[in-house]
Amino acid sequence: MSALRSLYHYLLKLPLKLLVKCNVIPNNLTDLNKIDANQPIFYVVRYQSTSDILALQSACKKLNLPNPLKKVCINGKYFPRVFCLEKTKPVFTSSFFTPSKRPKTTAIEQGFTVLTQHGLTPELNAQLIPVNITWGRTPTKEKNTANVGTVIADEESPTWLRKFFIVLFAGRDTLVRFSDPLHFRDVKEKHGDNEATAHKLIRIARFHFYRQTISVTGPRLMHRQQMFTAMFANPAVKKTIADEVKSKNLSEAEVKKQSLLMMDEIAGDYRESMISVGSRVLKWLWKRLYTKIEVNNANTVRTLAQEGHEIIYVPCHRSHMDYLLLTYIIAQEGLVTPRIAAGINLNFWPAGPIFRKAGAFFIRRSFNGNRLYSTIFREYLGLLFERGYSVKYYSEGGRSRTGRLLPAKTGMLAMTIQSLLRGIDRPLTLVPVYIGYEHVMEVGTYHKELSGSEKKKESFLGVFKAIKSLRNYGKGYINFGEPINVNKFLTDNVPDWKNSINPLDPQKPRWLSPTVNTLANKVMTHINQCAALNGVSMVALILHATDNKALSKAELASQIDFFLQLQRTAPYSDELTIPPESGAELLAEVIALNKVTVNEDSFGEIVSLDQSAALEMRYYRNNILHTYVLHALVCRVLECNSKANTATVVEQVLPILSLIQSELFIWGTPKDMAINIELSLKALAQLNIAQQDINGNWLLLDENNERAKARILAECIDETIQRLAIICSLIYRLTPIDKASFEDKVVSIAKRLCVLNNINAPEFIDKKAQSMLITSLQKRGYIEVDATGQLIPSESLITLKNMVINLTDIEVQQSIAR
Numbered sequence: 001m002s003a004l005r006s007l008y009h010y011l012l013k014l015p016l017k018l019l020v021k022c023n024v025i026p027n028n029l030t031d032l033n034k035i036d037a038n039q040p041i042f043y044v045v046r047y048q049s050t051s052d053i054l055a056l057q058s059a060c061k062k063l064n065l066p067n068p069l070k071k072v073c074i075n076g077k078y079f080p081r082v083f084c085l086e087k088t089k090p091v092f093t094s095s096f097f098t099p100s101k102r103p104k105t106t107a108i109e110q111g112f113t114v115l116t117q118h119g120l121t122p123e124l125n126a127q128l129i130p131v132n133i134t135w136g137r138t139p140t141k142e143k144n145t146a147n148v149g150t151v152i153a154d155e156e157s158p159t160w161l162r163k164f165f166i167v168l169f170a171g172r173d174t175l176v177r178f179s180d181p182l183h184f185r186d187v188k189e190k191h192g193d194n195e196a197t198a199h200k201l202i203r204i205a206r207f208h209f210y211r212q213t214i215s216v217t218g219p220r221l222m223h224r225q226q227m228f229t230a231m232f233a234n235p236a237v238k239k240t241i242a243d244e245v246k247s248k249n250l251s252e253a254e255v256k257k258q259s260l261l262m263m264d265e266i267a268g269d270y271r272e273s274m275i276s277v278g279s280r281v282l283k284w285l286w287k288r289l290y291t292k293i294e295v296n297n298a299n300t301v302r303t304l305a306q307e308g309h310e311i312i313y314v315p316c317h318r319s320h321m322d323y324l325l326l327t328y329i330i331a332q333e334g335l336v337t338p339r340i341a342a343g344i345n346l347n348f349w350p351a352g353p354i355f356r357k358a359g360a361f362f363i364r365r366s367f368n369g370n371r372l373y374s375t376i377f378r379e380y381l382g383l384l385f386e387r388g389y390s391v392k393y394y395s396e397g398g399r400s401r402t403g404r405l406l407p408a409k410t411g412m413l414a415m416t417i418q419s420l421l422r423g424i425d426r427p428l429t430l431v432p433v434y435i436g437y438e439h440v441m442e443v444g445t446y447h448k449e450l451s452g453s454e455k456k457k458e459s460f461l462g463v464f465k466a467i468k469s470l471r472n473y474g475k476g477y478i479n480f481g482e483p484i485n486v487n488k489f490l491t492d493n494v495p496d497w498k499n500s501i502n503p504l505d506p507q508k509p510r511w512l513s514p515t516v517n518t519l520a521n522k523v524m525t526h527i528n529q530c531a532a533l534n535g536v537s538m539v540a541l542i543l544h545a546t547d548n549k550a551l552s553k554a555e556l557a558s559q560i561d562f563f564l565q566l567q568r569t570a571p572y573s574d575e576l577t578i579p580p581e582s583g584a585e586l587l588a589e590v591i592a593l594n595k596v597t598v599n600e601d602s603f604g605e606i607v608s609l610d611q612s613a614a615l616e617m618r619y620y621r622n623n624i625l626h627t628y629v630l631h632a633l634v635c636r637v638l639e640c641n642s643k644a645n646t647a648t649v650v651e652q653v654l655p656i657l658s659l660i661q662s663e664l665f666i667w668g669t670p671k672d673m674a675i676n677i678e679l680s681l682k683a684l685a686q687l688n689i690a691q692q693d694i695n696g697n698w699l700l701l702d703e704n705n706e707r708a709k710a711r712i713l714a715e716c717i718d719e720t721i722q723r724l725a726i727i728c729s730l731i732y733r734l735t736p737i738d739k740a741s742f743e744d745k746v747v748s749i750a751k752r753l754c755v756l757n758n759i760n761a762p763e764f765i766d767k768k769a770q771s772m773l774i775t776s777l778q779k780r781g782y783i784e785v786d787a788t789g790q791l792i793p794s795e796s797l798i799t800l801k802n803m804v805i806n807l808t809d810i811e812v813q814q815s816i817a818r
Helices: 001-020 052-062 109-118 150-151 161-175 184-191 196-219 226-230 233-249 252-266 273-290 298-306 321-332 351-357 371-387 411-420 445-448 460-468 487-494 511-527 536-543 553-569 585-592 611-640 645-662 670-686 702-716 717-734 737-758 767-779 797-807 810-817
Strands: 022-025 040-048 073-074 075-081 083-088 125-137 174-178 292-296 310-317 338-341 360-363 426-436 475-482 550-552 595-600 605-606 688-694 697-700 783-785 791-793
Touching: 001 426, 040 052, 040 697, 052 125, 052 174, 052 184, 073 605, 075 791, 083 109, 083 196, 109 184, 109 196, 109 460, 109 783, 125 161, 125 196, 174 196, 174 233, 174 688, 184 196, 196 360, 233 605, 252 360, 252 371, 273 321, 273 351, 298 310, 298 338, 298 426, 298 475, 321 338, 321 460, 321 475, 338 536, 360 371, 360 536, 371 411, 411 426, 411 487, 411 511, 426 460, 426 511, 445 605, 460 536, 475 783, 487 511, 536 550, 536 553, 536 585, 536 605, 536 611, 550 553, 553 585, 553 605, 553 611, 553 670, 553 702, 611 645, 611 670, 611 697, 611 702, 611 797, 645 670, 645 717, 645 737, 645 797, 670 688, 697 702, 717 737, 717 767, 717 791, 717 810, 737 767, 737 810, 767 783
Parallel strands: 022 174, 040 083, 040 125, 292 475, 310 426, 338 360
Antiparallel strands: 073 075, 125 174, 426 475, 550 605, 595 605, 688 697, 783 791
């Protein structure tokens, strides 16, 4: 019998090799230390299916795990390595052809027998690894919707005939997900080695596989027309329609027609077939665009999905590539693709229909007081949450033109919280996502827009031109940040928030706006916490801190090493990803991307940025500037003070760091920041940049090379210090003055400094950036408002001003004074 089974497996291998392609998701098994190779290893799968076993065999081979077709020997007895929970359904289910009960597998008997062996051998600790095999991504459909796709949709215990079609049509999109091993010894000690324990193990495994499958395929798919019907039955929508009929003197039919047009404009039309085709096209595209796409911390999201959380992805927005890249990565990581909130500007032919079928739903840039549209959009979003669909939206509201994170637009976050006030009983969890690139296609366009050019409308011709100019763009980065459980956030900040729940008509309680603002800032901070350092951004940051945006190749490589070592020793955050390469290796990659100019003289090679490259590279510098601000301020304080003890450094760094915290979305409370300042000092000492004398005073070492490294690091914060110096000096001369006029004056001085001190930075003269800094000074009491609403300096500002002026270059001080 065993020989016949082996022959059967052998004969099926060739056709399955042609039809099946496994995408292996090892989950936590990437850390192979969790598996003890000296102890027996078993696998548990859902179905007793030859195609599943052979797919498992292929996946195990990729991970160098034991062959599932080979038996395990324990105490001289041989056991099948694979536990199968269910047999396939018979083709004919009528009682005339089959008995009423489905044939059982031997999984319980296998589990019980292996458990009992642990009572005989104390050193035995067999491992059971759950492996979920999902054929295709087709979700189950709501009833009364005819869809041929359901013929090949994965389902509980399919018949062998149905499984044949599943393998035939969905075999190239097979996901094999390994979970953490379960140790039989732990089970025996906690629950015993009786048959009841084996039954419990099987029940847990069934539920485990069910939750994993839902996280891959998603919940039941609701047809678009069904969504419209559900929307018209929604109490809030019905009430708004009735109010529109009364207030605008229109017939109910006319208002319903308007509503239907709005729903049609907003709603997505998700098709799994589009995701499948799109994944293949994008896989081809990414191989030609990027040398590598690095993904970090995806397992956290898989765990959330498996635990039943409603996942809302909140990424930063750098490029139109974000829509495609993040959705592709989510699918490749074994998660259901989200429904994506896209700007209405992307709803042009043919991109609009394609995006819509890939799950996009469209939102207008402004609701303009349109209550009907606002209600329909809010309730559509609530319906997505209620049905369990994951969602993705860009809280910045648009792509960053400077490379820095933009302040969050709070509309989508407010509607997310209002969805909870409708009575949704599932936990809503925001997943911040950092998206980074070594090359952003639109950077050139961004600089034109910042210089005053009109923003071009997206079109098919623009997409075609972008595709024509495709080239090597280096690496892409997708980092999933620390999740934010919205339910818990509300409980912590508004303990009685559940009193505002109203399923029929969710209200806007007083606490909503301030709570949403706090949540928005937390989201953006979490995005910055999981930033990705890379060669391009490091070179951009360093060269922009030099006088002529040039360094010798050897100096630049050494400076990159120093910057990397500083983050490895005192990292900005635990989620920050740091490249493992050396400075020389990263620099070689940047040179290969043609991001810098390399010239050679008799002393060696010089790496520099020409005027055009300097503008472009400034974008990448701004991607990671926030990660070095604290270190840069510490170096600046040490450079400008001959002696400073730890308390003095903290006293000078902390106020400035707090002022720019909201602008750069820097994480941490004042206590956290003070601790990090001390860690920075210790790191500088460890890297032989600074030292502490016998009196406890910190000073930079005099050695030229090390002093140069500290000086370049300190220059990274130079422009921020200058902007702060302008504001602190100008308020004394112009007080009292209204805020709008003061912002204009600050921008005028900043523009003059750009000419006098050769500063070419769009954000340096950005009115919004100056406004944020002035607002921050107001919030912290450095600038006050008098009885007439005019800005005046407070008494505490003089201390800050003197400290800032001390940290500002003498030439800049003179320019401001003049």
